[in-house]
Structures are given as structure tokens and as C-alpha cells.
Amino acid sequence: MFLKKHFTILILVIPLLFALPLTASAVDWFPLVPCGLNTQPTGATRKDTLSDGTQIPHDYTQDCNQCLLIELGKNVIDMTFFAIVPAVGTLMFMIAGFIILLNAHTGKADGVAKGKSIMTNTAIGIAIILGAWLITNFILKSIATDEVAGTPWYQIQCTTGTLKDIVLATNPGSNPNPNPNPNPGPGPNPGPGPNPGPGPGNGVQCLQTGLNLCQANPASTCANPSCSQYLQMIKNQATGVATENVLKAFMEVESSCDIGAVSGTSYGLMQLSPSTAKIYASRCNVSVDIDQVWLTNPANAEASICISARYINAISQSQCGPSIRNLYAGYNGGTGACAPSVSCAGETSCSGEPVKKWECLYDDTAKTQCNGGTDMLAGYNQTRQGAVRIQYCAVNPGF
Numbered sequence: 001m002f003l004k005k006h007f008t009i010l011i012l013v014i015p016l017l018f019a020l021p022l023t024a025s026a027v028d029w030f031p032l033v034p035c036g037l038n039t040q041p042t043g044a045t046r047k048d049t050l051s052d053g054t055q056i057p058h059d060y061t062q063d064c065n066q067c068l069l070i071e072l073g074k075n076v077i078d079m080t081f082f083a084i085v086p087a088v089g090t091l092m093f094m095i096a097g098f099i100i101l102l103n104a105h106t107g108k109a110d111g112v113a114k115g116k117s118i119m120t121n122t123a124i125g126i127a128i129i130l131g132a133w134l135i136t137n138f139i140l141k142s143i144a145t146d147e148v149a150g151t152p153w154y155q156i157q158c159t160t161g162t163l164k165d166i167v168l169a170t171n172p173g174s175n176p177n178p179n180p181n182p183n184p185g186p187g188p189n190p191g192p193g194p195n196p197g198p199g200p201g202n203g204v205q206c207l208q209t210g211l212n213l214c215q216a217n218p219a220s221t222c223a224n225p226s227c228s229q230y231l232q233m234i235k236n237q238a239t240g241v242a243t244e245n246v247l248k249a250f251m252e253v254e255s256s257c258d259i260g261a262v263s264g265t266s267y268g269l270m271q272l273s274p275s276t277a278k279i280y281a282s283r284c285n286v287s288v289d290i291d292q293v294w295l296t297n298p299a300n301a302e303a304s305i306c307i308s309a310r311y312i313n314a315i316s317q318s319q320c321g322p323s324i325r326n327l328y329a330g331y332n333g334g335t336g337a338c339a340p341s342v343s344c345a346g347e348t349s350c351s352g353e354p355v356k357k358w359e360c361l362y363d364d365t366a367k368t369q370c371n372g373g374t375d376m377l378a379g380y381n382q383t384r385q386g387a388v389r390i391q392y393c394a395v396n397p398g399f
Helices: 002-006 008-019 066-106 109-143 163-169 228-237 244-255 274-284 298-316 324-333 381-395
Strands: 047-049 055-057
Touching: 066 109, 228 244, 228 298, 244 298, 244 324, 244 381, 274 298, 298 324, 324 381
Parallel strands: none
Antiparallel strands: 047 055
16 A cells, blocks of 8 residues: 555656756756856866757856856756755655664554655655756746757757846947947948947947958968978868868967967867867877876877867857858857857948957947957957967968
């Protein structure tokens, strides 16, 4: 009678638990905060999935936006369901089992009933939490529809706009300039371009105002004597959009062909982070653990070029697309850099596309705050500077 009456809910709940996307616990909700961090978490396991199914590291340093706040809420809920509930539920079932066994052995009916009650209530609690998890995911997915199209039902993928941008964009009168094209850009398509000048109503000159992001900027040199030693390796690993010249340009702009180059958390010839390199390592027959030492070891030069080529091809399948300028933007600033800009919404870049996040010089729709300010290493300043140089080096690699 006990098995029939009190374990009915338990029998129904356990298969449902096993049927859930348990991999979400290893991908979706850790770290809990998906944006606005000062540095990329070392232990971060979550990845963003591109249109071809390729997974790339999530950028936890990107600015927070409305969708990412929804994702934060979902992360807390998922952590509760996938981490706390299994641990507490298992503990309660064990406690209830011991109570039943001990009291059944001594013939204490009240103790057995207490254990049964704990076990039944635990099963009911798990069922309620499961229902709440399903309902909450449905609601979150519904209100974030525009941001998450194409992702599995239990995941949220956010890409566009800062929270401040969204607030300003929805606040009447926040933009003193109602004209969507205050300053014709340098490209063939009328509009402000990715680098609008001060224009009526904003009066702000940013660090890279006047920089044409669609025009190759001649560099004094794209190569140095150390580059030629990697020529055959590049030829061996060139594939897809990662052609010989593209790989040469990336190596030149990222490290100046210096295997020992270090910039923040990126290392080696191709300035890869270990977390990114590990994703594509198996495609290049690399089975060892990749760290800073591995990436700066001359013996691993060709393998790192191979990994970079696979990464570049993956970026081309994202919203960045295959153009060299956007490939570099995604490589240097993360694929979120290629999302449509909220601060420059409604504007057209010199390439004829909506202005992307990395192209927009501003961090607010009123265009009073410059992205990155006067610090070349802040915001997308470095990305923009590299994007114009790489266009030149891809045509004139120098080796």
C-alpha cells in the first residue's frame, strides 16, 4: 500500500528529472552574472552557439542589457533547480529512508509514518519546483523572443544593446536630436556612418571621430623579419574564409608575429585565450591542456594557427559574417560586438549595413558619451583601430 500510495508522485518525478536538459547546469547558469564583469571568469563553462552549431565562449565582460538581466534571473532559477534541489532533495530522501528503516526495525509505526511523510512531501516539492521551472522558462522565453530566436527552448542567448541604451531609447526626450541622419557618413550610403561627427544636438567629438571603418588604413608595415618563418604553417592551415592572407593579417595585427606576445588573457601568435583555444583544439588534433605556456611555445605555433583558423571560420557563421573587418571585430571584441547597435540604432554604416555595436562611437542614444572615452584599450577603441589596419594587411601582408 505504501509503494502504491506514497511513491506514485516520486515515480513520476524521477523520470522527468532525467529527461531534462541537465547539461544546462554545466553551460547556462555558471557564472550567475552573465555580463558587466571586469575580467572573463577563469572557470566559466557557458558557451554561445553559432548558427552552424559551433560553440564559442560567452563574453562575460560585455555591457549588461535588458535581455541579460532576464538571463541573470533565469540563471538563478536554473541554479536552484539543477544544483540546490537535487542536493537537498537527495538529502531529504536519505533522511526519510533512514527514519523509515530505523523505526520499522523497532516497530514504531509513528516513526515510519513520519519518514513516509517526509519522502512524500519531498517528492511533491520537487514536482512543484519542476512545474515552476517549466512555467518560468516559458514566460522568460516569451518576453525575450526577439533576443533568443533560434536557440533551444531552455536557453537564452542575448547579444544587443546596453541597459543604459535601452532606457534612453525608450525615454521620451532623451535624445535631443530627432534627426536619424545628423551627419552624412563617408561611405556610399547616406547616413552617419559608424563614426558620426558631432552633428546637431550632440556636440561630442570622440577619439576616433572621422575614422572611416570601411577604408583600409595603410600601416607603416604589416610584417617584420620574424613573420616569414610561419609562412608554410599558414599555407598548411588556411581553410574557408581563413585564407592565407587573412591568417597573415590576423597574426600581424594581433602579435606582430611574436610567439611570446601577451595581451591581457590572450597569448601567442594569434592572441588566443586558453578558453577559446580549448574549444577548437580537437579539430586540430590537440589533446593536451592549453594554457599560456602552451600558446607561447614555438613548438605549438602551427597548432595555434590551426585553432585560430577554425575560430575565424566559426565567427564568419555568426552575426559578424565573412567580411574581414567584421571577422576582426568578432575576433578582437567578441561576437557580441557585431550585434546591431542600440546607441546608433536606425543608422547605416559605410558598408551599407545597420551600424554594429563595435562601429558605434557612442554609449548612449543622445551621443554625449563616447565608447571607450580617450583610452585606446577601453570599449571598442582597439577593435576599431585594428579593423582598419587589418583591411590593409589582408591585401598587403608583406610576407
